[in-house]
Amino acid sequence: MNDFSWLYTWPQYIPQLLPGLWVAILMTVIACVGGYILGFFLALLVESPSRIVHHVAIIIVELGRGVPILVLLYVFYQGLPQLGILLDPGPAAIAGLMFSAAGYSSEMIRAGLNAVPKGQIEAADSLSLRTIDRYRFIVIPQAARISIPPLVNLTIIIFQATSLATVITVPEIMQHADVIGSVTFQYMSVYVAAGVLYLCITIPGAILSGSLEKRMNGRPTSGRRTVRALIPGVREPQSV
Template sequence: MIQLFSDWSDWLPQLWSGYLVSLQVAAISLVIGIPLGLAFAVAVGVKDKKIRIPAMVLVEMGRGGPILILLQFLYFGLPNIHLTLSTLTASVFALAWSTGAYTSEIIKAGLNAVPNGQREAAKTLGLNTIDTFRIIIIPQGLRIALPPLLGFSLIILQCTSLCFTIALPELVSAANDIGSETFQYMSVLTLTGLLYAAVCIPATIFTGRFERHLSRHEAH
């Protein structure tokens, strides 16, 4: 047991460096992907086919294509058309695309959950459709969608582990490097899992409590 903790203390700096990369990629992907999800949610609901159909195609590709395939396509596939992305850029684009595709449904459900009375009240006040959507519907819809968006954010953090397949130096890649040097895969992967859990478990508890708090507030 003493030897195990000694190994962990030796490995932790390298793993922590990879973990910071994972957190960075997840954060950037969410910052890009969630607004993209809002744009998709709005675009698939418009009447203009020139906007709706491309948005639907992008959403279905993002949802239907596994993140691993999106990563491989952006990193290995685009060079065939003379467009080369770095591992970081390809990782962010793939995860942001998937985030936008999946969160579009979450955000769309939140927008649809806003009571019709809010729209009627806005119309009574003389607000046009765009202002009603921007001032009334979007803020309330995003508030409703916030708990599932927080839960999805944890999934994206975990999905950064797939980026090791394109040589991004994230947490799992660092763990794999240590394992290949020491052949102590079980020990290093256990520590890797604990690092993920150190963020995901508290965040899951917070998300659940936050959702219950919002539910009580809405009930009143």
């Protein structure tokens, strides 16, 4: 006879899984912050006029996008020791997630950078802005409106991928669920509780992504006025 007790017993396992949730969130934050910073520089290197730099950056990006995260976790945790590099499970998992996040985010960021109208760059040059100021005041603010929504979605995916870290014994949600299930044999209840915890993060994240996309896509992104308005100390010319 089927046992449907899990329908009302799963909430009791939530408190026992919460420590794993905090670990998963911490891993996600570190991996995404580091990965997106690396992804930004990879996006710039892919556009480098140097063919060597361009191809090296492309290889790194394609490795991050093409190699499954599970394989990356094994490479960083069990492969690197053969090269004399030893990483604990937590840092190894973060490194694998960060490498994957860098690969995917670089293409998202590059798409945002390339979407900035060429006229904006020409207007910045006409104002004699330094390269760093051009990116700071003109390119990045406009590219962010395009890149941020997909980056939020990628953050959700990275959070879900933290569940793979259980294979290298990182004490995240699934690791706790496996331990509890092996003791209580209430696998259905435990895994339903784990699923609810993931949903508590992913559903608000999806709503946030949709809201950001609508809000950012509703702002103008072109025109000389936008360029001048983005630069502190540069005032708009008054119409006659």
